Each structure stands twice: as structure tokens, then as C-alpha cells.
Amino acid sequence: MRLVLVPSPFVGANSWRELERVLPNSVVADYGGVSAPDWYAGAARRIADQVDVAPWVAVLHSSAGGFAPALASASTRLSGLIFVDAVLPHPGKSALDIAPQAQIEQLRALTTDGRLARWNEWFGSDPTPHWIADAKVRAAFLSDLPRVPFAFLEAVAPEGTGWELLPAAFIQLSKGFETNAGRAEARGWPVRRARLNHLAMASDPQAVAELLAGLP
Secondary structure, X not given: OEEEEEOOOOOOOHHHHHHHHHOOOEEEOOOOXXXXXXXXXXXXXXXXXXXXXXXXXXXXXXHHHHHHHHHHHHOOOEEEEEEEOOOOOOOOOEHHHHOOHHHHHHHHHOEEOOEEOOHHHOXXXXXXXXXXXXXXXXXXXXXXXXXXXXXXXXXXXOOOOHHHHOOEEEEEOOHHHHHHHHHHHHOOOOEEEOOOOOOHHHHOHHHHHHHHOOOO
């Protein structure tokens, strides 16, 4: 089964490249980010167009978890979902609807000309030197970080229940996704936890490949 590695819309395809190198039968979906007017559905179609030649499993990192309903609608060959330190789907809601108010205000303050600052600038200090020790890998990760339109946060994710019929699993890499891991367990999904970091697919790809083995 082909594993399609889907980056968060707030980072780039290079976030998955190290894992792609060590994980057989995997491919990174470089879908070109999100854009109006079909923020979710458009990204899902571009992903499906790249890989929809055989059954595949979507491996969704971080905010890419919100793409699951749109992916299920875009592809009849999608056969499973693996959420890696990811938000769970929120059909009928926007990212702002599910985010804490303090985070919303922080992101508004980081917006200029309608676009968010690059993801590594959302924090008090850049976390990537701590999370990705290898300077070459870190430089590649930073090189394709997009400036996402703030309007994406306001866009309502499309409705859809097809994703709920697919086998699914959750991998927790960092403490910040404990709540989502718990919600996945409540759904009866397999959940695997590791003490790594949110970008472990770049910093420790072999460990993440082992976590993915046999899922969903």
C-alpha cells in the first residue's frame, strides 16, 4: 500500500523528505499549498491527481488532518488515514472555530498584507534549531515554508462523512497533541505515542517510519 505523506499547509513538502528517503513505498504530496476559493477541496484534488493510480493511505501531519474529509471526497482509491501529530477533521468549521482565542489573536498579530508569517516565526524564538539538529535538513525545511493567507484560517472545511468509514490511526509525536490522541483513542483508532517532537519526521525519520509500520 502506498503511503502518501501530506504536509501541513503551514510548512512545505521538505518537511517529509527525510522520511520519504527511508520509508519504502512512500511519496510526498507536494500540492502547492492552499489557495482561494476552494481551500480544502482544491488541495485535496491536487493531492489525488498526483497519486490516485492505486490504493493509497494518506499520512497527514499537523493541520493537514483537516484535509481528510475533502480527500475522501476527491479519491475513490483512498483506503486509510494516519494522523501524525495532527488535528482531527473539522467539517463545517474553520480553523479559527477550533483554535484557542489566544492563538487566534497571536496569528492576527503575525499577519501582514493578508498573509501569515512563516510558521517558524510564530513562536518567541525559532524552534527549528532545537527540533532539527542537522543544519542541512533544517535549511531544506526552512526553504519552502510558505506565507499562508490568513483567509485560510477563516475558510470552513467542507462537510463529508466518507472519511469516517476508512481505517484510521494516530501517531503522537509531541505533548501538544495529547488531546487529539485522546480523541482518536475514543474513536477506537490505534494510537502510538513517542517522546520526539512535532518535526520528528525530519529530525528522526527512522523512528517515525517504525511508528508507521503496520498502520492503519
